[in-house]
Amino acid sequence: MRRLPLAIRIAGARLRARPDWHLSDLAARLADATGRLDTLQYDDLAVRAGIAVGHQHLREEPSGHDAARALPLLGLLDAPTHTPAATAALAGWPESRAEAALERLRVARLLEPVGRGRYRFHDLIRLYAREQAARELSDRERAAALRRGLHHYLATVNTATRLVHPQVQEPCYGAEQPGVALAGAREAREWTGAERDNLLAVSRQAAGSADPDTAIGLALGLHMPFNYRGWVTHLADAHLKAIELAARHGDWAGQAQAQNYLGWVYRDQGRYEQAIAHLEQAVACWGKAGLPHRRTGSFNNLGIIYTLLGRLDLAHVNLSRALSLAEERDERYAVGAVLNNRAHLLYRQGSFEEAIAQARVAVATWSGSLYAEGSSRATLARAYMHAGRLAEAADTFQVALALLREAGYRIGYAVTAWWSGQTLHALGRHAEARRDWHDCFTTLLEARLLTRAEVDELIRRPVPEMPGPIGHML
Numbered sequence: 001m002r003r004l005p006l007a008i009r010i011a012g013a014r015l016r017a018r019p020d021w022h023l024s025d026l027a028a029r030l031a032d033a034t035g036r037l038d039t040l041q042y043d044d045l046a047v048r049a050g051i052a053v054g055h056q057h058l059r060e061e062p063s064g065h066d067a068a069r070a071l072p073l074l075g076l077l078d079a080p081t082h083t084p085a086a087t088a089a090l091a092g093w094p095e096s097r098a099e100a101a102l103e104r105l106r107v108a109r110l111l112e113p114v115g116r117g118r119y120r121f122h123d124l125i126r127l128y129a130r131e132q133a134a135r136e137l138s139d140r141e142r143a144a145a146l147r148r149g150l151h152h153y154l155a156t157v158n159t160a161t162r163l164v165h166p167q168v169q170e171p172c173y174g175a176e177q178p179g180v181a182l183a184g185a186r187e188a189r190e191w192t193g194a195e196r197d198n199l200l201a202v203s204r205q206a207a208g209s210a211d212p213d214t215a216i217g218l219a220l221g222l223h224m225p226f227n228y229r230g231w232v233t234h235l236a237d238a239h240l241k242a243i244e245l246a247a248r249h250g251d252w253a254g255q256a257q258a259q260n261y262l263g264w265v266y267r268d269q270g271r272y273e274q275a276i277a278h279l280e281q282a283v284a285c286w287g288k289a290g291l292p293h294r295r296t297g298s299f300n301n302l303g304i305i306y307t308l309l310g311r312l313d314l315a316h317v318n319l320s321r322a323l324s325l326a327e328e329r330d331e332r333y334a335v336g337a338v339l340n341n342r343a344h345l346l347y348r349q350g351s352f353e354e355a356i357a358q359a360r361v362a363v364a365t366w367s368g369s370l371y372a373e374g375s376s377r378a379t380l381a382r383a384y385m386h387a388g389r390l391a392e393a394a395d396t397f398q399v400a401l402a403l404l405r406e407a408g409y410r411i412g413y414a415v416t417a418w419w420s421g422q423t424l425h426a427l428g429r430h431a432e433a434r435r436d437w438h439d440c441f442t443t444l445l446e447a448r449l450l451t452r453a454e455v456d457e458l459i460r461r462p463v464p465e466m467p468g469p470i471g472h473m474l
Contacts, residue, residue, distance in 0.1 A: 051124070051125055051128045052128070054108050054109065054110055055068060055071060055110070055128075055132070057108065058071075058104065058105075058108055058110075064104055064108070066097060066100065066101040066104065067101045067102075067104035067105045067108065067110075069091065070087060070090075070091060070101040070102065070105065071105060071110060071129050072129055072130075072132035072133035072135075072136050072137060073090045073091055073133065073137075073145050074087065074090065074129055075126060075128075075129025075131075075132060075133040076090065076130075076133050076142060076145055076146045076149065077090060077146065077149045077150075077202065077205070078201045078202060078204070078205040079197075079198040079201050079202055080120060080197050080198060080201060081114055081118045081119060081120045081197070081198060082102065082111070082119045082120065082121075083118055083119075083195075084096075084098045084102060084117060085098075085152065085179075085180050086149060086152050086198075087099075087101065087102055088152075089148045089149050089151070089152035089177065090145050090146075090148055090149040090152075091145070092145075092148060099117070102119050105119070106119060110125055111125075146209070147176070147211065147214070148176075148177060149202070150202055150205070150206050150209070150211070150214050150218070151175040151176045151177050151179075151214065152175075152179050152180075153179065153195075153198070153199065153218065154173065154175040154179070154214055154217050154218055154221065155175030155177060155179030156179030156180045156182065156191065156195075157179075157199070157221035157222055157225065158174070158175060158179075158217070159179055159180070159181075159182050159188065160182060160188035160189075160191060160192055160221075160225045161221050161223075161224045161225060163182055163184060163185045163188040164185050164188050164189060164224055164225055164228050164371075164408075165224040165227075165228070166369075167333045167334075167369070168224050169294065173213050173214070173216060173217025173220070173221070174217075175217075185407075185408070186408065189225070189228055189229065189408045192225040192226070192228075192229060193229060196226075196229070196231065199218075199222055200234065200238070202218065203215070203218045203219055203222060204237070204238070204241075206218050207219075207238070207241040207242075207245065212245040212246070212248070212249050212251070215241065215245055216242045216245055216246055216251065216254045216258065218238070219235070219238040219239055219241065219242035219258060219261075220242065220254070220257050220258060220261065222235060222238065223235060223239075223261045223264075227264075227411070228371075228407075228408055228409050228410065228411075229408075229410055229411075229447060230410045230411035230414065230443070230444070230446075230447025230449060231447060231448070232261075232264060232265050232268055232411075233265055233268050233449070234448070235261070235265055236262065236265045236266070236269075239258045239261050239262040242254065242255075242258035243255055243258045243259055243262065246258055252285050252286075252288045252289035252290075253285075253286075253289040253291060253294075255285045255289075256285035256286040256288075256289055256291070256294065257282070257294075259278045259279070259281040259282035259285055259298075260278075260279060260282040260297055260298045260301065262275075263275040263276070263278035263279035263282060263298070263301055263305075264301055266278065267301060267304065267305050267308075267472065268411075268469070268472050269472065270468070270471070270472040272308065272309055275305055276302065276305060279298045279301050279302050279305070280298075280302075282295075282298040283295050283298045283299070286298065292325075293325055293328070295321075295322075296322045296325040296326050296331070296334050296338075297334075299318045299319070299321040299322035299325070300318070300319065300322040300334075300337060300338055300341060302314075303315045303316075303317075303318035303319035303322060303342075303345070304341055304344075304474055306318060307341070307344055307345050307474065308472070308474065310348070312345060312348060312349055315345050316345060319338055319342050322334075323335065323338045323339070323342070326338055332365060333366065335365055335366075336362050336366020336367065336372060337366055337372070339358060339362040339365055339366065340359070340362040340375060340376050340379050341474065342358055343355045343356075343358040343359035343362060343383055344379060344474045346358055346383075347382065347383050347386040347387070352383065352386055352387035353387065355383040355386070356380065356383045356384060356387060356389075358383075359376065359379045359380035359382075359383045362376045362379060362380075363376040363377060363380055369407070370406050370407030370409075371404075371407045371409045371412070374400050374401075374402075374403030374404035374406075374407055374409065374412065374413075374416075375400075375404070375409070375412055377396055377399050377403060378396075378400035378412065378415070378416040378419075380396050380400075381393045381394075381397040381400055381416075381419070381420070381423075382419060385419065385422070385423050390426055390427050391427065393423045394420065394423050394424055394427060394429070397416060397423060397436075398420070400416050400420075401413060401416055401417060401420060401436075401439075404416055410446065410447055411443075411447060411449075411469075411473070413439075413443055414439075414443040414444050414447070414469070414470065415440075415470055415473045415474075417436045417437070417439040417440035417443065418436070418437065418440040418466065418467070418470045420433075420436040421433040421434070421440065424436060425463065437458075437459075437464055438459060440470070441455045441458050441459060441464075441467065444467055444469055444470075449467075449469040450467060450469070454467070
């Protein structure tokens with residue numbers, strides 16, 4: 001950006017003018033975003049003035065009016081990048097008009113492109129845009145535009161959740177306007193991947209707004225799309241804030257689901273005692289919400305955690321509770337999910353043939369999505385593996401991997417690839433084992449659950465150790 005050299009010149013001039021300052025003194029002033037543009041001015045040099053000239057040129061040009069109007073609106077949203085769809089929501093314009101305004105800002109070098117249909121500010125221009133929003137827009141205009149922007153993301157998150165996991169039953173936090181018209185589950189996963197950092201940022205921003213329903217809806221709506229990508233562990237802060245907001249506003253259903261999801265997050269982080277505490281809170285909150293049947297998911301999660309902890313008696317109790325609730329309401333999908341988890345419990349108890357039989361029932365029952373079909377096949381393969389029926393396990397793992405790959409369920413794919421590698425190694429099929437281990441590690445890297453250094457270390461070993469994230473999954 002052309003204004004970066006100007007910022008460096010000003011910083012140098014200020015240091016020359018103040019020989020008593022160290023670089024750390026200037027750095028401390030620049031670290032305060034609220035005063036950064038004030039710091040970057042000296043005599044007749046000012047970053048703010050340089051940006052303002054470009055903004056004023058847009059105001060004066062008939063073709064630049066929309067771009068000039070869009071600049072302060074973009075400053076309202078904390079998203080790291082901006083798209084035509086989100087900009088259209090902020091401005092209340094058709095998407096084509098928003099796209100033209102973004103392109104005009106790019107030509108004026110007030111935005112920079114970061115891929116197709118995506119733009120970002122330089123940090124200093126972002127600060128200028130926020131200042132202009134405060135100066136040019138009334139409180140009412142700012143609040144309305146920000147609400148439109150947040151509800152654009154809420155609407156699209158709700159759509160993505162329905163597409164990737166239609167069985168999810170959420171408390172209703174509807175959006176006031178349509179979001180992106182996602183065509184199917186694959187497009188929903190791609191949108192979630194492209195918007196990941198924006199979604200986390202707007203979720204944090206919503207949590208600090210005066211609209212608790214939007215904040216709770218975003219936090220809950222992100223869970224399943226992020227789960228498919230392997231990112232649920234990044235949602236702990238969002239769920240904690242949702243719990244706080246829901247409790248403050250007497251929203252027992254929202255509190256219950258946020259407690260349940262936070263328990264899920266802590267489970268996947270291996271923070272089992274905290275997970276148990278939040279899941280027990282979820283059970284209590286579902287009762288207070290008058291929705292006792294919704295406790296199925298919380299009991300199921302408790303059963304998973306107690307299975308992982310080796311506390312198999314408590315695992316049995318909680319999975320039985322979950323199964324009873326699911327059967328009572330004839331929720332076939334939930335029944336299949338619980339039966340699937342009971343198979344993991346059974347082979348840990350040493351009941352290998354019973355585990356295989358239970359897993360086969362889960363395969364037949366837990367249907368309706370590639371996620372469910374792939375996950376139940378992976379469980380059947382695990383039951384075969386623990387029973388010593390390695391050839392059957394290896395074949396079944398490959399079927400499961402194909403289904404999970406097609407489903408886009410990346411964390412489930414990583415877990416299955418790990419155990420497939422273990423099975424193939426035990427069969428002496430070492431090249432195939434290393435292929436599946438490599439797939440496991442690279443998937444965890446893409447999900448930001450392993451670092452590149454950790455992956456390189458694992459790949460170097462002839463027989464790698466189990467990666468930490470795999471140990472937290474059934």
